[in-house]
Amino acid sequence: MIGQWVVTLAFFLHSSLRYRSAKNFVYNLLENNNYPYKKYFDYFMILLIFISVYILIRHVKHEMSQSWLTFNNYVISVIFLIEYLLRLWIYSDNAKAIIDQYENDLFLHRPFSLSHAMKIIVKQKLQFILSPSAIVDLLAIMPFFHELRLLRVFILFRVLKLFRYARSLRRLISILGSKKFELLTLALFALIMIMVSAVLIYVMEGNNPDSPINTLFESVYWAVVTIFTVGYGDMIPVTPEGRSVAMLVIVSGIAVISFATSIVVSAFTEKLDEIKEEKLIEDVRKLERFYLICGYSQLTNEIVHRLRKASKQIVILEKDPVKAKRAQGEGLFVLNFDSASLHTYQTIKIHFESQIIAVILLEESDVTNIYTALTIRELNKKVTICSILHKPDNRKKFSLAGIDEMVNPHELVGLMSKEISHQPVAFEVIHALRSELVGTVIEEIIIDRGMSERFYELLLHPLFHQRLSMLGIYQTSTETFMFNPDRTFEIRAGDVAIIVANRSLANEFKNLLHRKRVK
Amino acid sequence: MIARSAAVFGFNEYSRQIAYQIRNLYRDFGLFVVNEEEKKAAYEAGFLVELVDLSDDWHGIEKRFDVSSLIVFCALANDAENVFLTISLRATFDKLNIVALAQDNESAIKMKSAGADKVLPSLQIAANVIADMLEKPIVTKVLHEVLYESSLLNIVEIEVGENSPFAGRYLHDIHFKTHYDVILLAIVDHELGTTFSFASKGHNHHIDIGDILVVIGYPDKVERLKQAIKGQVWPRSE
Numbered sequence: 001m002i003g004q005w006v007v008t009l010a011f012f013l014h015s016s017l018r019y020r021s022a023k024n025f026v027y028n029l030l031e032n033n034n035y036p037y038k039k040y041f042d043y044f045m046i047l048l049i050f051i052s053v054y055i056l057i058r059h060v061k062h063e064m065s066q067s068w069l070t071f072n073n074y075v076i077s078v079i080f081l082i083e084y085l086l087r088l089w090i091y092s093d094n095a096k097a098i099i100d101q102y103e104n105d106l107f108l109h110r111p112f113s114l115s116h117a118m119k120i121i122v123k124q125k126l127q128f129i130l131s132p133s134a135i136v137d138l139l140a141i142m143p144f145f146h147e148l149r150l151l152r153v154f155i156l157f158r159v160l161k162l163f164r165y166a167r168s169l170r171r172l173i174s175i176l177g178s179k180k181f182e183l184l185t186l187a188l189f190a191l192i193m194i195m196v197s198a199v200l201i202y203v204m205e206g207n208n209p210d211s212p213i214n215t216l217f218e219s220v221y222w223a224v225v226t227i228f229t230v231g232y233g234d235m236i237p238v239t240p241e242g243r244s245v246a247m248l249v250i251v252s253g254i255a256v257i258s259f260a261t262s263i264v265v266s267a268f269t270e271k272l273d274e275i276k277e278e279k280l281i282e283d284v285r286k287l288e289r290f291y292l293i294c295g296y297s298q299l300t301n302e303i304v305h306r307l308r309k310a311s312k313q314i315v316i317l318e319k320d321p322v323k324a325k326r327a328q329g330e331g332l333f334v335l336n337f338d339s340a341s342l343h344t345y346q347t348i349k350i351h352f353e354s355q356i357i358a359v360i361l362l363e364e365s366d367v368t369n370i371y372t373a374l375t376i377r378e379l380n381k382k383v384t385i386c387s388i389l390h391k392p393d394n395r396k397k398f399s400l401a402g403i404d405e406m407v408n409p410h411e412l413v414g415l416m417s418k419e420i421s422h423q424p425v426a427f428e429v430i431h432a433l434r435s436e437l438v439g440t441v442i443e444e445i446i447i448d449r450g451m452s453e454r455f456y457e458l459l460l461h462p463l464f465h466q467r468l469s470m471l472g473i474y475q476t477s478t479e480t481f482m483f484n485p486d487r488t489f490e491i492r493a494g495d496v497a498i499i500v501a502n503r504s505l506a507n508e509f510k511n512l513l514h515r516k517r518v519k
Numbered sequence: 520m521i522a523r524s525a526a527v528f529g530f531n532e533y534s535r536q537i538a539y540q541i542r543n544l545y546r547d548f549g550l551f552v553v554n555e556e557e558k559k560a561a562y563e564a565g566f567l568v569e570l571v572d573l574s575d576d577w578h579g580i581e582k583r584f585d586v587s588s589l590i591v592f593c594a595l596a597n598d599a600e601n602v603f604l605t606i607s608l609r610a611t612f613d614k615l616n617i618v619a620l621a622q623d624n625e626s627a628i629k630m631k632s633a634g635a636d637k638v639l640p641s642l643q644i645a646a647n648v649i650a651d652m653l654e655k656p657i658v659t660k661v662l663h664e665v666l667y668e669s670s671l672l673n674i675v676e677i678e679v680g681e682n683s684p685f686a687g688r689y690l691h692d693i694h695f696k697t698h699y700d701v702i703l704l705a706i707v708d709h710e711l712g713t714t715f716s717f718a719s720k721g722h723n724h725h726i727d728i729g730d731i732l733v734v735i736g737y738p739d740k741v742e743r744l745k746q747a748i749k750g751q752v753w754p755r756s757e
Contacts, residue, residue: 291653298623302646310654358653386653388645405652409645413594413620414536415667416639420618421525421541421590424637425715426674429705429733430666432717434647440717442662444655466691469702469719471735474657481661483672483737484702496657500704501719 003114010098027090030083033167034285034349042165045083048076049158056155072155077141080158084137092124136160171275179267186263190227190256197249198223204242211238227253280335281348290315292356294339294372295363296327299388303360304332312357317344339363340372345379352380361387361403366394370401377402433500442471443506445497451513452491458512468501468509523547523588526580528571528604530557533620533641534594535564541592547584553595573603577611586612593619593635598626602633609634665735674704675741677748679730684750691723699744701736 013019028035055072058064101117128134140161142154163169176183202219205211212235213222222235226249237243284290290313293300304314318324319338327334337344339361350356359376361369369387376385386405389398398406419427433442447455459470472483474496482489491497499506524547527538534550542548550568552558561568571579580586591608595601598621605619619635621627627640651659665672679685685693695703705715706724715733716722724730732748734741 299642299646302642303649306646306650307654310650312654360649360653384653386649388649407645407649407652409641410532410536412644412648413533413639413641414540416644417537417592417618418540418544419666420637420639421544423674423676425676425705425707425731426733427666429715429717430662430674432715434651434662435643438717440719442655442658444657466723467719469696469704471661471702474661481664481672483735484696484700486697498658498661500702500717505719 003112006098006114006117007102007112010095010102013095014099023090026086030087030090046162046165048079049161052076052155052158076158080137080141080161084134084141087134087137088125088128091128092121094121097121097124133164136163171278175267175271175275176264178271179263182263186256186259189259193227193249193252193256194220194223197227197245197252200245201237201242201249204239204245205237208239208242211242213237213242223249226250227256229253229257277336280333284315284333284335284348284350287313287315287355289313289355289357291358291360292317292350293360293362295361295368296320296323296332296334297362297364300327300332300362301330303362315350340368340375342375342378345375352376352383356383358384358386361385364390366390366398369403370394370397373398373401373403439502440500441503441506442498442500443510445499445510445513447473447491447493447495447497448514449493452493452495454513455491455497456487458509461512464501464505464509468499468505471498471500473497524584525549525590525592526551526584527592527594529553529593529595529601530561530564530566530568531594531596534592537592537594537620538566545590549583553600573600573607577607580608580612586615590616590618593617593630598622598629602626602629605630605635606633671737672735673738673741674733674735675745677732677734677741677745679726679728679732679748681728682750683728683748685726685748686728688726689723690718690726695734695744699736699747700740701734701744703732703734705733707731707733 029038029041032038052072055064055068059069097120098117101120102112105112129138136157139154139157142157163173198216198219201213201222202216205213206215206219213219218235222237225232225235226246229250231250237246291307293303293314293316296316296318300316304316307314314333316327316332316334317337317339318327318334319336319340321336324334324336335344335348337348340363361372363369363372366389369389373385373387376383381402384405385403386407387398387403389395389406389408392408392411395406395408416427419430432438433440458464459468470484472481473485473489473491474481475492476494476496477492485491499509501509523545525541525545526549527534527541528551530550530552538548538550550561550566551571552561552568553571553573555570558568558570580589593601593604593608595604601619601621605617608615608617617635618637618639619630619633621630621638621640623642624640627638627643630638648659661672665674690703690706695701703718705717706726707715708724708727708730715731716724734744736744
């Protein structure tokens with residue numbers, strides 16, 4: 001009967017959207033680093049920890065008001081307790097465990113075993129309760145239960161909770177965790193050394209009235225202070241035998257320290273690339289708008305150079321580690337990932353629509369570029385994809401793969417050669433305008449609401465007359481270019497004007513166009 | 520002097536495209552390759568080629584073309600060889616119009632030092648077009664149509680000849696936009712050599728015989744301006 005009731009409840013919870021979304025929300029807030037609001041929760045908890053520690057320190061020599069103490073002992077503790085219980089809740093899915101057990105028993109034609117399902121649930125929850133971070137969480141709640149002075153020290157466990165909220169501290173723990181075996185070996189070695197030297201010094205010095213080391217505790221204290229190369233000097237062996245032991249302990253102490261240092265250093269060295277990569281991915285996620293370039297080559301360098309001039313941010317994906325390293329050496333923002341792999345985008349978790357201005361495919365083969373384009377199109381249909389086209393025959397395949405713009409350098413050079421042959425000066429003029437090397441630029445101005453009336457008026461302004469040429473207006477609605485229109489031509493919001501002028505003059509024109517009145 | 524003959528050196532993807540684009544523009548066109556492999560590929564693509572040795576005596580070119588009206592495209596696959604070809608041609612012919620193709624900026628500088636009149640840095644060209652395509656899509660589209668496509672709008676160079684009624688006048692006195700419906704982009708001052716200056720700089724330039732005006736406009740309007748510059752149609756009163 002109870003079993004049936006539990007199963008019904010489990011099915012209800014499992015299918016309840018409200019319950020699922022609540023649990024999902026709590027999970028995101030407590031565990032999901034990509035959840036935008038998690039950081040605010042973390043900051044709040046860190047603040048509580050600092051308040052707690054401040055009250056502890058202040059209370060040593062000063063009287064604290066009862067409200068502060070109540071806040072510390074009860075309010076903060078209750079918040080921590082709630083957090084602990086929520087973590088316990090989201091750690092495993094009880095409803096799923098019950099349903100699995102029920103379906104399993106049903107399949108094997110057995111009566112539903114509630115006790116077995118409960119065992120599984122308790123086992124899962126115990127896994128959480130016995131995890132180091134959960135133990136710290138529990139100890140941090142302890143001041144809530146008792147106001148004994150000794151228990152106040154448990155507040156310090158709240159400081160250890162910082163490991164939960166600060167990502168860099170978690171990273172430190174994970175790095176050291178990778179050297180668990182070495183660190184345990186070192187700890188064992190140090191423990192044996194301490195025990196052996198403590199017993200030896202006790203045997204050598206314990207019965208000597210002139211020696212300050214008289215008890216086993218003092219021996220252990222001396223051994224620890226010596227082996228870790230601190231050597232306060234408050235206790236020193238006086239017998240030749242004791243001093244011999246001291247020499248051995250000092251030498252082995254250096255071994256312990258150097259062993260410990262080398263373990264930590266090697267752990268960091270081994271994880272350095274991983275840390276750098278994680279940091280880069282984090283930085284990419286923080287970028288607002290950027291161009292994503294797939295493939296690093298000399299052409300990439302040239303394009304980056306051009307786009308940086310326009311103050312654009314660029315992220316490069318390059319799967320070859322040697323090339324990626326070279327690109328990093330050039331000061332570029334490079335992720336050593338395969339741009340054609342879906343896994344890459346799942347790992348770096350970039351948001352195509354809000355973050356990427358356009359994707360530029362610059363891999364060395366058309367095959368790879370098509371493959372990458374298809375991968376990106378699988379994730380997003382709208383983002384602009386521009387690609388280098390190595391073989392003109394592949395143009396149609398590129399279109400089918402969803403590539404919006406393609407550039408074939410060979411064709412471009414051919415067309416340019418024709419223009420050079422035909423009209424060398426005209427070619428030079430256009431080339432100079434495009435390369436923006438001579439200070440004169442060709443610019444697009446998107447006409448906003450209310451700008452159209454001012455536009456013609458401004459063209460006749462003494463500052464711009466004879467010094468700024470308007471080539472024409474591109475009508476976005478009809479996708480036609482109106483060359484050299486006169487004042488009767490109606491410019492609509494969203495149309496684009498193309499002007500030729502000195503860069504600073506062009507900027508001034510744009511500024512004045514945006515102002516409400518032309519003086 | 521306007522070139523009447525053209526020679527392209529090398530046969531690769533670049534030189535193939537150059538040859539396709541320009542072979543019909545010249546009365547005399549020649550394609551030269553430096554090895555048998557290129558020769559075979561060019562034959563297969565339907566080109567008649569001549570095999571040359573880079574260390575050869577270049578005076579054979581003189582026999583084949585009138586060097587004073589020849590334009591040469593150095594488009595060998597290897598940049599170092601291309602530099603060598605450029606310097607060899609320049610050493611032999613002072614006045615030859617040489618256009619050289621360079622893969623990167625470093626080679627482009629060397630080509631220029633080797634005596635090329637014009638260098639086409641292929642990577643930079645592609646990079647500029649890709650960046651413009653994304654940053655200024657409409658400008659790129661319009662310029663591409665004006666330059667390369669068979670659009671009605673043309674960019675044209677017009678030289679101010681002798682007896683031109685434009686000679687002796689000032690730029691600001693001629694209203695290109697309103698009276699001729701063309702836009703003056705730049706002007707090459709005959710006295711200052713071949714360098715051009717943009718009209719948008721605002722200098723009220725004194726037009727002399729031999730100056731070249733670079734204008735954009737529809738063919739009929741450009742033709743009317745040409746006639747006016749020649750003096751066949753008297754310039755409209757400003």
